[in-house]
Amino acid sequence: MxxxxxxxxxxxxxxxxxxxxxxxxxxxxxxxxxxxxxxxxxxxxxxxxxxxxxxxxxxxxxxxxxxxxxxxxxxxxxxxxxxxxxxxxxxxxxxxxxxxxxxxxxxxxxxxxxxxxxxxxxxxxxxxxxxxxxxxxxxGIVTFAGAARAATPAMLARLTLAGLRDLAGSLRGRAPVTVPVVAPPGSLGMMTSPDAEPGYRAITGPSWRNEVAARIALSLASYxxxxxxxxxxxxxxxxx
Known part of the structure; x- marks a missing residue:
């Protein structure tokens, strides 16, 4: 339905x-x-x-x-x-x-x-x-701080840059710039703690995709x- x-x-x-x-x-x-x-x-x-x-x-x-x-x-x-x-x-x-x-x-x-x-x-x-x-x-401040602890400064910079590129592209009607929802520690992703990827993949179904438009990274802390x-x-x- x-x-x-x-x-x-x-x-x-x-x-x-x-x-x-x-x-x-x-x-x-x-x-x-x-x-x-x-x-x-x-x-x-x-x-x-x-x-x-x-x-x-x-x-x-x-x-x-x-x-x-x-x-x-x-x-x-x-x-x-x-x-x-x-x-x-x-x-x-x-x-x-x-x-x-x-x-x-x-x-x-x-x-x-x-x-x-x-x-x-x-x-x-x-x-x-x-x-x-x-x-x-x-x-969102607490959530973002927790995610930041699991990421390196370089990865946070890459995530922010991806978010800015995605947001700018959306204003021009371009397809989203995506980042992984979950990724191994040290990788680019929204959640990169050691248990994030195994935890998600343990429950994911056929319609789930490990990607999200990167612009959400820019607004998480304000929610x-x-x-x-x-x-x-x-x-x-x-x-x-």
Whole structure:
């Protein structure tokens, strides 16, 4: 199934909750809306979480962001924080229209990068009843500092240069300059800690690609979703 976000189709998977533990008087269940972390896709380890929620009796909707996986969006592998937040909001709106879903019992779930997303998405929506963030990236400054510790100054300079080239090229309508999402220590990539590449490759599915438009490297540090936490309209579970 799919839904529209910004004029492009976002691919999603809807799982029906099992049993009647969470049914309301109208036969409707809560729905957990799930999105993956940095450059992740539904077929890269997200479905077991959706299946777990469904087995517990809740509906689950897992989706790919625009530009990634099975969703539409050109250029491919473009990670736009603004667009990902829009996609999350569109997924929530779509979930509320699904047969058997209680539109007033929507839960957000995110991991790593999307674990940060759930904060501003929940704040903007104002109606979700709960949010779950698994090992979330809540502060871009902290995230960038951690990534920088795993990289050499030369690699950071190369990454910044790639980001600038990509951004400049985008203004001229050129194809993205990409860098690896994960790479061995000492190599050019967004994440180069010793466990980054093995960890990603252990869960990646057929639609995942180890590349991302390099311009995201220029905006990571300024993305600090945790600063909005005090405005959350609902309880939030943070899992570390």
């Amino acid at each position: 799919s839904f529209d976000s910004g004029g492009s189709r976002c691919a999603g998977v809807h799982l029906l909750g099992e049993g009647d533990a969470f049914l309301d008087a109208q036969g409707r269940r809560p729905c957990v809306v799930l999105a993956h972390g940095f450059a992740g896709t539904v077929d890269s380890g997200l479905m077991p979480y959706a299946e777990g929620f469904a087995a517990a009796g809740l509906d689950a909707l897992a989706f790919d962001y625009r530009h990634f996986g099975l969703s539409e969006g050109e250029p491919r592998q473009l990670l736009s924080i603004k667009r990902q937040l829009e996609d999350y909001a569109a997924a929530i709106a779509f979930a509320r229209t699904l047969e058997g879903v209680d539109p007033e019992r929507i839960v957000l779930w995110g991991s790593s990068f999307s674990g940060g997303h759930v904060v501003p998405v929940a704040v903007a929506d104002g109606r979700v009843i709960a949010a779950i963030a698994q090992t979330p990236s809540m502060d 600090r979703p945790g600063l909005q936490a005090e405005r959350l309209p609902c309880p939030m579970l943070v899992q570390i």
